[in-house]
Amino acid sequence: MSARRWPFMTAALVAGVIALLAGAYFGLVDRQSNIVEMRGEDATAVFGITLPDTEGKDQALGQWKGKVVVVNFWATWCVPCRTEIPQFVIAQRDYGERGLQFVGIAIDEPRKVKDFEREVVLNYPSLIGGYGAIELSKTLGNRVGALPFTLIIDRAGRIAYTQLGPIKEARFESIVAQLL
Amino acid sequence: MIDSALRAFFAFLAGSMPMAAAAEPKLLEPDRAFAFSVQALDERTVEARYAIAPGYYLYREKFKFAIEPGALASAPTFPAGVIKNDEFFGKVETYRGRFAIRLSLEGVTPGKPVVVYAESQGCADAGVCYPPQSQKITLPLPQPGAQPGPAVAATPVKKSWFN
Numbered sequence: 001m002s003a004r005r006w007p008f009m010t011a012a013l014v015a016g017v018i019a020l021l022a023g024a025y026f027g028l029v030d031r032q033s034n035i036v037e038m039r040g041e042d043a044t045a046v047f048g049i050t051l052p053d054t055e056g057k058d059q060a061l062g063q064w065k066g067k068v069v070v071v072n073f074w075a076t077w078c079v080p081c082r083t084e085i086p087q088f089v090i091a092q093r094d095y096g097e098r099g100l101q102f103v104g105i106a107i108d109e110p111r112k113v114k115d116f117e118r119e120v121v122l123n124y125p126s127l128i129g130g131y132g133a134i135e136l137s138k139t140l141g142n143r144v145g146a147l148p149f150t151l152i153i154d155r156a157g158r159i160a161y162t163q164l165g166p167i168k169e170a171r172f173e174s175i176v177a178q179l180l
Numbered sequence: 181m182i183d184s185a186l187r188a189f190f191a192f193l194a195g196s197m198p199m200a201a202a203a204e205p206k207l208l209e210p211d212r213a214f215a216f217s218v219q220a221l222d223e224r225t226v227e228a229r230y231a232i233a234p235g236y237y238l239y240r241e242k243f244k245f246a247i248e249p250g251a252l253a254s255a256p257t258f259p260a261g262v263i264k265n266d267e268f269f270g271k272v273e274t275y276r277g278r279f280a281i282r283l284s285l286e287g288v289t290p291g292k293p294v295v296v297y298a299e300s301q302g303c304a305d306a307g308v309c310y311p312p313q314s315q316k317i318t319l320p321l322p323q324p325g326a327q328p329g330p331a332v333a334a335t336p337v338k339k340s341w342f343n
Contacts, residue, residue, distance in 0.1 A: 077301065078309040082268055107311055134311050144207045146308035164207065165307045 043153040046071060051105065051127035054114045059127055066155055067101040068179045073137045073149040074104055076112040081148040084166040085120055092124045098180045105129040154179050208233055210310045211334065214302055218317050220329035223290035228281045228298055238302035240273035242312060246297040250287035257282040291323045
């Protein structure tokens, strides 16, 4: 190898190292917030869903079309889900009048969901999904079928954002601020 | 001099590579996160084995086992787990890594196959939980005094996370 090629090699290596470090850095940022995707697909399938609420009354998700709708798949047996819900209660209180609507879909029994509703003074509906709701969430981007899984639908009925794992408060606020 | 600088670069590259790879958030499918297999130790004892990927855990109180035909002769024998102080559920026992739960069977026929039904539920440290997983494995029971039966995995494992 000729001596003249060394500067090239070194430059390439430096570039490579920078790329790797950048990848590691952004990767870590992503890791902290778990899986994050900005999307844009149609949410017609979501608005076509009808599920019973905790009183057994059927609720069509389509009734909230036109609002910024946050659909949160959760369960009472899921600790990370329980942990983030009080934050949703605050957001519903603060942004509800501006057109933000949370809808919970619980992979759970109505009785347990009712108990939890009372415990956190839930101010938005939580529908009862059963295990079928896990399959539904998979079609919406929940790759491994785990909880919590949250999607945010804009006023135009497009899925703006999905996340598997808890949403960081700051990130949630910035997304909602853009959509409201 | 250039040589040693280059070597240092390569060492640095090699050092940063796993970090970049590990930074990619990859949640496993539940059957990979909580790999399940069974083996008949003798004609009326079956071991239910779990190989849990690093960063994942199962809850002891969520395990359920059943046998067909036949029944469990007694409550399954669990190894000691790790007590976790949960902010909502208080003290809960959890399992990580590799462990086995022993099942004593009754009403089964040596030399014949038996179906083991298992249900488990767990979470990942990354902040997600998986719904209860139901698995079913058919395995042969050995004759009395014979060697233990073969280990049978719940799903065809495409790639091992442990070897």
